[in-house]
Amino acid sequence: MVDNFDAICSKLKEEKYKITPQREIIINILLDNLNKHLSAEEIYDIAKGINPDLGMTTIYRTLDLLVELGVLQKLEFGDGRTRYELQDEDMHHHHHLICLKCGKVEEFEMDLLEALEQKILEKKGFEVMDHKLKFYGTCSECR
């Protein structure tokens, strides 16, 4: 759903945030790199190529803003840096396969957790709003 530029800009305007050139650049980088799990620094490096004046601070603040708006998700794969991924409605059925040998992160689609979330509400009184599922192992190339 929120996988295009205008949809994200509308969300920003709705919440009275300004559309700045820096924010446009960052949003476009995220859109051009769906499923790549970029880190703040990787986004920064790409952004520098477009506008060399753009600062790291703006990257972090814009990413925080997009996370707050719910269009971006923070991810951690254990390499010490936060990574980011745009959210769309299918993301809820989208999980990660992390290779312990080469570090590559693949995607895996599967909707199986909805029934489980209902059970968690019944058993524990915990209302699930989102989930993250990661599988660690050896990818086909490394095997």
Place this chain on the structure above:
Amino acid sequence: MVDNFDAICSKLKEEKYKITPQREIIINILLDNLNKHLSAEEIYDIAKGINPDLGMTTIYRTLDLLVELGVLQKLEFGDGRTRYELQDEDMHHHHHLICLKCGKVEEFEMDLLEALEQKILEKKGFEVMDHKLKFYGTCSECR
């Protein structure tokens, strides 16, 4: 399985690592705080109470060692610090419920992913060795 002091020490000896007083303290802290997801600093604070000379460096190095031995797992819940949890064989069926309001982390037991992991091997050629499943939402108290 590896949920007692002697079992962990045996693992250390097997790999020719020494049993030092510092390592004993750290292992005991982990054993006394199962399911608490302590951070390095929290472990350090407890350890300081037992031996004030024990340094942060030793905490990090010992935790890394235990992770390498497979008796300890690193966790990240998004608060910027790595947390640690001792592994036993049931851990594979043990997931986390993270409350987005109060930050509390509860446990949830459920074995449901084994069949799925077989499917991942068939479809993607990715051999799963471990998984992490987190649910984000609102806990019973915050609701």
Place this chain on the structure above:
DNA sequence: TTATCTGCAAAATCTTTGCACTTGG
């Protein structure tokens, strides 16, 4: 004895903050 381990201090990362200047609406 001696390879391993420890603690300190310093460095390396990653992320956040204060502040003066700039700018989108």
Place this chain on the structure above:
DNA sequence: CCAAGTGCAAAGATTTTGCAGATAA
């Protein structure tokens, strides 16, 4: 115009590293 946004430099927070002295086996 002016509240919101930006960039810089500095600070914070967490984790890692170099090295000299200590110690388990």
